[in-house]
Amino acid sequence: MQFKDLGLKAPIRKALEEQGYKNPSPIQEKAIPPALVGRDVLGCAQTGTGKTCAFATPILQRLEAKSGPKRPIRALILTPTRELAIQIGESFDAYGKYLKLRHAVIFGGVGQNPQVEALQRGVDILVATPGRLMDLHDQGFITLDHLEIFVLDEADRMLDMGFIHDVKKILKWLPDQKQTLFFSATMPPEITDLVNSLLKNPIKVAVNPVSSPVEAIAQSVYLVDKGNKTALLAHLMEQKRVKNALVFTRTKHGANKVARDLGKSGISAAAIHGNKSQTARQQALADFKSGKVRTLVATDIAARGLDIEELSHVFNYNLPEVPETYVHRIGRTGRAGRGGEAVSFCDFGEKPLLKEIEKLIGRSVPLVEGHPWPMQIFEAPKRDKNGKIINEEDAEARAAAKELRKVREEARKKAPLETAQAAETPKKHRRKKKAARPEEVITLRPASPPVVEKRASVPGPKRGVRSGSLVDTGDSVPNTEFHRPNPLESDVIMDATARMLSSRRALLSGLLPKEKPRKKRAEAPKQQAVPVKAEQPQKPARTRQGPQQKAASPQHKKGAGRPPRRDRPRGMPPEPLRKNQPKDSTEQASLMKPYYLDIGR
Numbered sequence: 001m002q003f004k005d006l007g008l009k010a011p012i013r014k015a016l017e018e019q020g021y022k023n024p025s026p027i028q029e030k031a032i033p034p035a036l037v038g039r040d041v042l043g044c045a046q047t048g049t050g051k052t053c054a055f056a057t058p059i060l061q062r063l064e065a066k067s068g069p070k071r072p073i074r075a076l077i078l079t080p081t082r083e084l085a086i087q088i089g090e091s092f093d094a095y096g097k098y099l100k101l102r103h104a105v106i107f108g109g110v111g112q113n114p115q116v117e118a119l120q121r122g123v124d125i126l127v128a129t130p131g132r133l134m135d136l137h138d139q140g141f142i143t144l145d146h147l148e149i150f151v152l153d154e155a156d157r158m159l160d161m162g163f164i165h166d167v168k169k170i171l172k173w174l175p176d177q178k179q180t181l182f183f184s185a186t187m188p189p190e191i192t193d194l195v196n197s198l199l200k201n202p203i204k205v206a207v208n209p210v211s212s213p214v215e216a217i218a219q220s221v222y223l224v225d226k227g228n229k230t231a232l233l234a235h236l237m238e239q240k241r242v243k244n245a246l247v248f249t250r251t252k253h254g255a256n257k258v259a260r261d262l263g264k265s266g267i268s269a270a271a272i273h274g275n276k277s278q279t280a281r282q283q284a285l286a287d288f289k290s291g292k293v294r295t296l297v298a299t300d301i302a303a304r305g306l307d308i309e310e311l312s313h314v315f316n317y318n319l320p321e322v323p324e325t326y327v328h329r330i331g332r333t334g335r336a337g338r339g340g341e342a343v344s345f346c347d348f349g350e351k352p353l354l355k356e357i358e359k360l361i362g363r364s365v366p367l368v369e370g371h372p373w374p375m376q377i378f379e380a381p382k383r384d385k386n387g388k389i390i391n392e393e394d395a396e397a398r399a400a401a402k403e404l405r406k407v408r409e410e411a412r413k414k415a416p417l418e419t420a421q422a423a424e425t426p427k428k429h430r431r432k433k434k435a436a437r438p439e440e441v442i443t444l445r446p447a448s449p450p451v452v453e454k455r456a457s458v459p460g461p462k463r464g465v466r467s468g469s470l471v472d473t474g475d476s477v478p479n480t481e482f483h484r485p486n487p488l489e490s491d492v493i494m495d496a497t498a499r500m501l502s503s504r505r506a507l508l509s510g511l512l513p514k515e516k517p518r519k520k521r522a523e524a525p526k527q528q529a530v531p532v533k534a535e536q537p538q539k540p541a542r543t544r545q546g547p548q549q550k551a552a553s554p555q556h557k558k559g560a561g562r563p564p565r566r567d568r569p570r571g572m573p574p575e576p577l578r579k580n581q582p583k584d585s586t587e588q589a590s591l592m593k594p595y596y597l598d599i600g601r
Helices: 010-018 026-036 051-065 082-095 113-121 130-138 155-172 189-198 226-239 252-264 278-290 323-330 348-361 392-435 496-508 547-552
Strands: 041-044 075-078 103-106 125-128 149-153 179-184 203-206 217-223 245-248 269-272 295-298 313-316 340-346 443-445 596-598
Touching: 010 051, 010 082, 026 041, 026 051, 026 179, 026 203, 041 051, 051 075, 051 082, 051 125, 051 149, 051 179, 075 155, 082 103, 082 125, 082 278, 103 113, 103 130, 113 130, 125 130, 130 155, 149 155, 155 179, 155 189, 179 189, 226 252, 226 340, 252 269, 252 295, 269 278, 278 295, 313 323, 323 340, 323 348, 340 348
Parallel strands: 041 179, 041 203, 075 125, 075 149, 103 125, 149 179, 217 340, 245 295, 245 313, 269 295, 313 340
Antiparallel strands: none
């Protein structure tokens, strides 16, 4: 049988041919025709037999026939893991290459803004994990009122991972009239009642016996002590010339430890688990698929949905506590009819788990003997007061997590102290700079005998000022050589304009310190030779005044008692008011008498 015999249209068949699909698999052959006509489907088949294509192609064809300008969400595919959601999105990309439908993939662990932007542009098909779907729905970014098709992929794993309450909540948001498709590798009896309540007159498709592994996978088990598993793993990787291998551990701490130990043995390895960020997980998976990393060590979060072409080996470093998980683990190899090998390690405490797995698959797993690290410890596992087996790896994981929390807490306490020290550092520098000011102070006084004022301080020139340097004092005054740190320290009496230009020019050149603005000096005493216009009346003390008193007071008249405003350079002291002032201040020597330079030698 070919895909055209299933009723698929030419654009979809063309895309399937480009992906290497020639003939449909048994699950595709039995599930696609009823799904195309809108029937509910309950599909059960081993991992790697093409279940994604079995529900993706009918969805694409049905939605393409009724596509319009508006793009509400018309199909929802719910998956348990991020990796599986990404791979389903890639499948819709490939199968719908020649169609005009839009799809989006949303999952947690990453920022939601790009996902929200994709939803706002409009999508026909949405692939989602439960947590992020509920989050965006509660925020108002997702509405499912126009949903036509609902797919629950890996239904048993979705419920086993604790999503049962989330799934039930999401189902209340869906319309009553819709098509429902359930696909899974196993169908344990615990979820049968739920499936029967959701599906209406479904077509049940069970290609192989429930929970049976792929026949093409060669299975084996090695009895080995817990402490020798890593050494045996490295030995088998070299002995079997393993091209790429997926190693499963029980805990996240164990995955990190195994990857680290393999790296010490010269075997490139990367860990992938729930504590890794989504970016790190995607990078590790990409490196593994490209061949940069030879071994990918994962927890059961990667047991579902990882589609790795030509994966040669799967190693069960720890046997799973749920027998069905064993089927999903080894199903990562032997995909699409290819061969593969699944190797399991079993210590004495894991023997009961091995029996449950053999009971589920209906046959015994071949035992390999004669390896370099045979089992030598035959002690029963320790149990707590409730009879539960105490796993040493779990205790190590808890201890590692406790140590990590302790380090983070110490770093959190240390951060405020470092911040406070960094905040105090500039204050110390400012105090040092304040103490290193010049030792001599120049003051401006009225005409009187020279008085020298010295301020004791640490000896030494001001930073940036060298003795004997030439200072540019502006265009109005030629360059003058000063032999003291302060260019104003000179016996030459300059007029006000020259002093101002020299001081400002030196400040711009970085030769004078930028001192804080001084308080306004008291007005210099008036000279007898220069009459003053009118003395400003003293401001009376502030007292309560009535409206009539305020109007009569000369202080409240606009401009009353204030000297006329004069334009003078900024920073210059106020000059006395004079009548018939000449244009050039240098023509009268008496004008310079109120101000001169008092220099302390």
